[in-house]
Amino acid sequence: MLTFTLRRLLLAIPTLLFISLIIFLILDLAPSDPTASLPLTIPPEVRAEIRASLGLDEPMVVRFALWLQQFFINEPLNLLEQWTGLSFGDGDRTRVISWQTRSPVVDIIAQRMPQTLWVVGTSYVVGILIAVPIGVISAYRQYSWFDQIGTFVSMLGFSVPTFFTGVLFIVIFSVQLGWFPSVYDTTHVVTDWASFVVQLKQIIMPVMVLGLYNASQISRFMRASMLDNLNQDYVRTARAKGMTERVVVLIHVLRNSMIPVVTVIALGVPQVFGGAIITEQVFKVNGLGQLLIVAIQSGDIPTVQTLTFIFAVLIVLFNLIADVLYGVLDPRIRYD
Amino acid sequence: MLDGAKPSVLDVKDLKTVFKTRRGEVHAVNNVSFHLEAGELLGVVGESGSGKSVTMMSLIGLLPSPPAEVRNGQVNFGGMDLLRADEDQLRAIRGARIGFVFQDPMTSLNPVFNVGFQLMEPLRKHMGLSKSKARKRAVELLELVGIPDAQRRLKDFPHQFSGGMRQRVMIAIALACDPEVLIADEPTTALDVTIQAQILELVAELRKKLGMAIVWITHDLGVIAGIADRVLVMYGGQVVEQGPVRELFANPKHPYTRALLETVPHVRGARAERLKVIQGQPPMLSGQPTACPFRDRCPEAMPRCAQENPWRISVGHSHDVACFWDPDTGEARDV
Numbered sequence: 281m282l283t284f285t286l287r288r289l290l291l292a293i294p295t296l297l298f299i300s301l302i303i304f305l306i307l308d309l310a311p312s313d314p315t316a317s318l319p320l321t322i323p324p325e326v327r328a329e330i331r332a333s334l335g336l337d338e339p340m341v342v343r344f345a346l347w348l349q350q351f352f353i354n355e356p357l358n359l360l361e362q363w364t365g366l367s368f369g370d371g372d373r374t375r376v377i378s379w380q381t382r383s384p385v386v387d388i389i390a391q392r393m394p395q396t397l398w399v400v401g402t403s404y405v406v407g408i409l410i411a412v413p414i415g416v417i418s419a420y421r422q423y424s425w426f427d428q429i430g431t432f433v434s435m436l437g438f439s440v441p442t443f444f445t446g447v448l449f450i451v452i453f454s455v456q457l458g459w460f461p462s463v464y465d466t467t468h469v470v471t472d473w474a475s476f477v478v479q480l481k482q483i484i485m486p487v488m489v490l491g492l493y494n495a496s497q498i499s500r501f502m503r504a505s506m507l508d509n510l511n512q513d514y515v516r517t518a519r520a521k522g523m524t525e526r527v528v529v530l531i532h533v534l535r536n537s538m539i540p541v542v543t544v545i546a547l548g549v550p551q552v553f554g555g556a557i558i559t560e561q562v563f564k565v566n567g568l569g570q571l572l573i574v575a576i577q578s579g580d581i582p583t584v585q586t587l588t589f590i591f592a593v594l595i596v597l598f599n600l601i602a603d604v605l606y607g608v609l610d611p612r613i614r615y616d
Numbered sequence: 617m618l619d620g621a622k623p624s625v626l627d628v629k630d631l632k633t634v635f636k637t638r639r640g641e642v643h644a645v646n647n648v649s650f651h652l653e654a655g656e657l658l659g660v661v662g663e664s665g666s667g668k669s670v671t672m673m674s675l676i677g678l679l680p681s682p683p684a685e686v687r688n689g690q691v692n693f694g695g696m697d698l699l700r701a702d703e704d705q706l707r708a709i710r711g712a713r714i715g716f717v718f719q720d721p722m723t724s725l726n727p728v729f730n731v732g733f734q735l736m737e738p739l740r741k742h743m744g745l746s747k748s749k750a751r752k753r754a755v756e757l758l759e760l761v762g763i764p765d766a767q768r769r770l771k772d773f774p775h776q777f778s779g780g781m782r783q784r785v786m787i788a789i790a791l792a793c794d795p796e797v798l799i800a801d802e803p804t805t806a807l808d809v810t811i812q813a814q815i816l817e818l819v820a821e822l823r824k825k826l827g828m829a830i831v832w833i834t835h836d837l838g839v840i841a842g843i844a845d846r847v848l849v850m851y852g853g854q855v856v857e858q859g860p861v862r863e864l865f866a867n868p869k870h871p872y873t874r875a876l877l878e879t880v881p882h883v884r885g886a887r888a889e890r891l892k893v894i895q896g897q898p899p900m901l902s903g904q905p906t907a908c909p910f911r912d913r914c915p916e917a918m919p920r921c922a923q924e925n926p927w928r929i930s931v932g933h934s935h936d937v938a939c940f941w942d943p944d945t946g947e948a949r950d951v
Binding site: 512513514516517518519520521522523524527532535536539609610611612 | 718738775
């Protein structure tokens with residue numbers, strides 16, 4: 281397993297380099313101009329100077345190499361310095377700078393990350409916690425009322441887009457009933473019980489909207505996987521041994537059914553970091569998803585590039601984690 | 617009981633099991649009666665779909681319900697009617713007093729738990745053994761069924777065993793709590809012939825050692841001839857003939873049994889130009905049978921066979937047959 285993991289990690293390096301090249305090329309070849317959103321009164325010479333000051337007059341190869349150096353060497357060293365307090369070299373390193381705000385992209389991401397992880401991460405966890413029992417019961421009582429209703433709600437949750445459910449929730453729970461605020465205030469700090477209740481109230485709607493979506497998806501996987509296993513011969517063996525239904529379903533069948541589901545859950549984690557772009561927009565959560573949207577709209581290529589690449593790293597990483605988990609959960613899988 | 621030299625451990629009367637499907641009911645088991653004497657090996661033969669397995673699964677509530685429904689009957693086991701016992705009582709019997717071995721050892725063990733866990737489960741549940749005692753007993757059981765290096769192999773997963781070894785593990789699980797009855801549902805069908813012979817030998821030996829009664833379901837008459845004391849022949853969800861193994865093989869009374877014996881290829885003697893087959897298809901079991909299920913394929917069928925379903929008629933010591941035709945006279949029985 282260790283050799284397998286190390287080999288996969290090594291293989292990830294060329295993969296990620298290639299991905300970074302693709303991302304760079306796509307963004308670079310796209311007809312986007314960082315000065316486009318500036319006032320029209322600015323003369324063309326000045327615009328050219330602005331572009332030159334952003335480094336856009338350099339050849340493509342140089343810019344790509346510079347970005348690689350900034351992202352793979354300078355930024356990690358900076359992070360290391362911050363965490364350990366040590367200093368490497370003279371500390372004079374160029375960083376990936378956002379064209380929009382003129383501050384380092386990595387710092388902005390570090391600011392935005394907690395909001396996204398809180399809101400989207402919680403909704404993912406809630407989604408899983410709801411989905412697993414629903415999937416198990418739906419499969420065990422296939423075609424029962426519970427299963428029929430579960431199927432209906434999952435289909436609904438999966439097919440209705442979050443921008444619709446989000447707005448619907450706002451109309452019902454904020455406008456009509458006035459229970460929850462429609463905007464997620466990221467500056468809110470939890471200090472005592474009262475502020476905790478406020479936090480709970482503001483997080484509940486985005487979590488429900490995203491949680492419904494996640495739960496729909498995962499519960500279907502869970503149900504299908506349980507159904508596959510409930511008809512297996514080993515289930516009959518467990519019953520023939522006199523095991524209770526609880527043991528049969530929750531130990532023998534569930535353990536087998538979780539193997540593909542855990543893989544699906546692990547593969548979905550990068551999307552948590554990616555932030556549910558639309559849901560963050562609807563509830564005004566200024567997380568990573570929202571950062572990406574705004575950066576795209578204003579042609580802030582360094583930000584878009586860095587964010588996209590971080591997502592790519594997470595996807596590669598969680599693919600590896602899913603494979604390793606698969607090997608851990610299923611004794612039949614051996615990677616060595 | 618028609619004859620009672622030994623006490624029976626299992627006594628089944630008029631068992632009827634029905635499957636409810638979208639296209640109506642399937643009467644899989646129809647008024648099946650049989651008994652199992654202590655320590656004997658009862659062979660149950662019949663072709664696929666004759667109700668052999670369903671009968672045995674019905675006894676102990678192992679059929680999924682729905683679609684299955686045990687509609688009628690009585691199953692006496694240890695002074696209790698299993699068909700009227702509740703699920704808790706049945707669970708206390710399954711795996712403890714009645715052990716099961718299934719057909720396919722490749723899929724009958726749970727792939728994600730090691731063999732030790734699966735073997736210790738019934739020990740801990742039914743015998744209340746502590747973990748260390750259960751482990752000790754598990755090692756003994758694996759040694760009993762002839763698995764070398766038992767101590768170490770407890771930690772192995774099913775996929776690390778060969779087919780024959782897995783079936784040995786299944787037998788060890790079935791025998792874990794010293795059952796009075798072992799029900800083996802085609803346990804050697806999925807194995808190749810040499811492994812099959814080893815398993816048969818093992819079962820014969822274990823039977824001598826432990827003295828449990830065995831129900832051995834198979835469609836292989838050769839296997840039955842080798843190990844059974846008594847044979848139950850099933851067709852279309854009914855028992856069509858029952859008798860001691862020698863008697864039944866030497867003197868088969870039911871046209872189906874006779875046909876079945878003729879289909880067995882012989883190693884010695886003239887080489888048959890073609891393997892013999894029983895013409896026709898097994899019956900669809902929709903609806904309560906009102907006629908002999910074998911009549912469409914029967915060479916001796918007579919008008920009465922379409923009007924009445926023959927009951928089991930005693931034709932000798934512990935030998936009975938459900939047929940109106942008498943092979944000894946070549947004419948209809950006077951019943």
